[in-house]
Amino acid sequence: MALDFEIIPYTLKFKFDAKTSRGSLKEHNSWIIKVRDDLQWNIVGYGECAPFEGLSIDDLPDFEERMTRALIKIERTKMPDTLEKIASYVTHIDDSLPSVKFGLETALRDLYYGGKQKIFDTSFFNNNDTIDINGLIWMADKNTMLERLELKVMCGFECIKLKIGALNIAEEIDILDSARAMIGTDELSIRVDANGAYSVEEAKNVLSLLAKYKVHSIEQPIKPGQHAAMKELCATSPVPIALDEELIGISDIDEKRSLLEAIRPQYIVLKPTLLGGFSATAEWIELAEELNIGWWITSALESNIGLNAICQFTSQYKTTMPQGLGTGELYENNIVSPLSIENGCVYWDKEKYWYLKMAERQV
DSSP: OOEEEEEEEEEEEEEEEEEETTEEEEEEEEEEEEEEETTEEEEEEEEEEOOOTTTSTTOOTTHHHHHHHHHHTTTTSOOOSSHHHHHHHHTTSOTTOHHHHHHHHHHHHHHHTTSSSOOSOSHHHHHOOOEEBOEEEOBOOHHHHHHHHHHHHHTTOSEEEEEOSSSOHHHHHHHHHHHHHHHOSSSOEEEEEOTTOBOHHHHHHHHHHHHTTTOOEEEOOBOTTOHHHHHHHHHHOSSOEEESGGGTTOOOHHHHHHHHHHHOOSEEEEOHHHHTSHHHHHHHHHHHHHTTOEEEEBOOSOOHHHHHHHHHHHTTSOOOSOBBOOOSTTBSSOOOOSEEEETTEEEEOTTSOOOGGGGSOOO
């Protein structure tokens, strides 16, 4: 029994320009890992490696070459026969390639469970259990954002997330003001995500303005690496702060603990693709719960292959708040899957099927 890998590039095309404080996104590059055991060639495990442009530490010009070299090291080795051994295999991938760790862990777990896109043995996959999610509102002009927000509420979302930091703050506050006037304060929980858009002084002003609108939290108001400033903001902010980009690139568990103990955020946002897979993400969760820090899990523009894995991982936990798990509505060429949304929840619809031929190498 020996492992055989294939890597297939897959470029995801956005339906619209997805604007953030770091710029607009038109497409997202992904690589699909296919893994087989040479004694059961008809069974295939799929995983996805999709570094986030400008954010992932493995967003590099020679990423595919590095990924190939990393997988060659374990190719032709014996297929792990336990989930614990799969986690051990992932440790052989360098920490500088977190999305490869995520993709490999997903592919091996899929193969372990028989190539059925089952990644974790939970009720999400087995019994159509649902996960509450937030609805994401991308940056646009005021009227477009409000129309999108109203549509999300009509579709049953009780929590929405607004991207902020690209428009003038007065315009963004005007959008919040209109949103609250339209929806009210009790019916809708609002999160905002700044992606590190503000200076420290700007952040203090923004946090003060946001407090009026009963915002649930703000993700990463300032750029990562400013630990003293972030600690002060977390201690004094009238709006709870969630660390996001601050966590990227930290793989040592002692460094993870030191960061959380130093800054003491109210929340952390966890993206398995950027953090190095499921085992690495589980470490953050364990530390957060030990330190009484809230958390939620978020996808990071993966196709439905990666999103499915993250949903199943999340479903292991008894989550108490909406998670950031979109359903791939962003892309015009997403891989067809059973993932569906209804009333602000994501679930696996057993009446639908995968169309994984979309992920095959195009000739």
